[in-house]
Amino acid sequence: MGRNRLKTRQAGRLVEVVCYTQASPSDRPEERAAKNKISSAARQKLNFRAAWRKLELLLAANFSYRDYFVTLTYSPENLPQNRAAARKCITKYIKRLRVQFGHRGLTLKYIYNTEAVPDHPGAPGRLHHHLVISAIDPETIKTLWGLGQVNVEPLLDGANDSYEARARYMVKERDPGMEGRRAGQRGWTPSLNLEKPVESSELVPEFVTIQPPPGAYVLEKAADSNYYGSFQYLKYLLPEPPRNKAKKPPARRPRRP
Numbered sequence: 001m002g003r004n005r006l007k008t009r010q011a012g013r014l015v016e017v018v019c020y021t022q023a024s025p026s027d028r029p030e031e032r033a034a035k036n037k038i039s040s041a042a043r044q045k046l047n048f049r050a051a052w053r054k055l056e057l058l059l060a061a062n063f064s065y066r067d068y069f070v071t072l073t074y075s076p077e078n079l080p081q082n083r084a085a086a087r088k089c090i091t092k093y094i095k096r097l098r099v100q101f102g103h104r105g106l107t108l109k110y111i112y113n114t115e116a117v118p119d120h121p122g123a124p125g126r127l128h129h130h131l132v133i134s135a136i137d138p139e140t141i142k143t144l145w146g147l148g149q150v151n152v153e154p155l156l157d158g159a160n161d162s163y164e165a166r167a168r169y170m171v172k173e174r175d176p177g178m179e180g181r182r183a184g185q186r187g188w189t190p191s192l193n194l195e196k197p198v199e200s201s202e203l204v205p206e207f208v209t210i211q212p213p214p215g216a217y218v219l220e221k222a223a224d225s226n227y228y229g230s231f232q233y234l235k236y237l238l239p240e241p242p243r244n245k246a247k248k249p250p251a252r253r254p255r256r257p
């Protein structure tokens with residue numbers, strides 16, 4: 001076995017793979033520095049501390065195109081005075097949803113955030129919520145809010161929709177590089193029953209080339225190398241599993257007279 005490290009992280013259909021050369025204690029200083037540069041580039045691709053990347057994986061592990069992305073806004077007479085009051089409103093809403101899911105024998109999974117992003121610099125932000133929710137009929141999602149407008153759309157619908165795009169959108173208020181944003185906090189709240197991404201790590205022979213499986217859709221690909229080592233990064237979506245078609249009941253034979 002060589003000294004290449006292969007790390008894989010899977011969240012539902014979303015898979016990230018990175019393979020890179022590791023430094024060894026027996027390496028010369030210049031060789032060790034070159035390999036550390038390679039492994040550092042690889043780790044940056046799998047930086048689990050990035051808020052949007054954590055959220056992207058959590059979305060991919062628990063939700064699909066069948067589920068919904070919901071925006072909840074407030075009418076003027078119902079607008080909360082602050083974020084604490086808004087959190088109480090969304091918490092009560094989640095409780096009402098949980099009751100309806102329970103009545104129908106469904107399991108509620110959700111991730112929500114609260115925003116007050118201004119339309120332009122210096123303007124006061126208007127509180128609202130974004131919610132990713134497991135599938136139920138959209139009318140139930142709308143009628144249970146009762147504090148303003150509700151927009152319900154598929155989580156993954158258009159050509160530009162992806163888990164990464166939704167995650168980046170939901171945490172945009174925490175971006176320290178944008179004016180008026182609230183950096184330094186996670187910025188989203190998950191239900192406690194969400195599945196976590198599965199991670200694995202192993203040593204592989206040198207010169208291994210990572211490839212997506214047949215039918216996978218490649219989202220991102222990167223590579224780098226120097227005289228002492230290399231790294232490869234691959235991010236892809238596994239093919240959608242086939243749907244089970246409902247079996248038709250056998251046709252009844254006409255009775256003989």
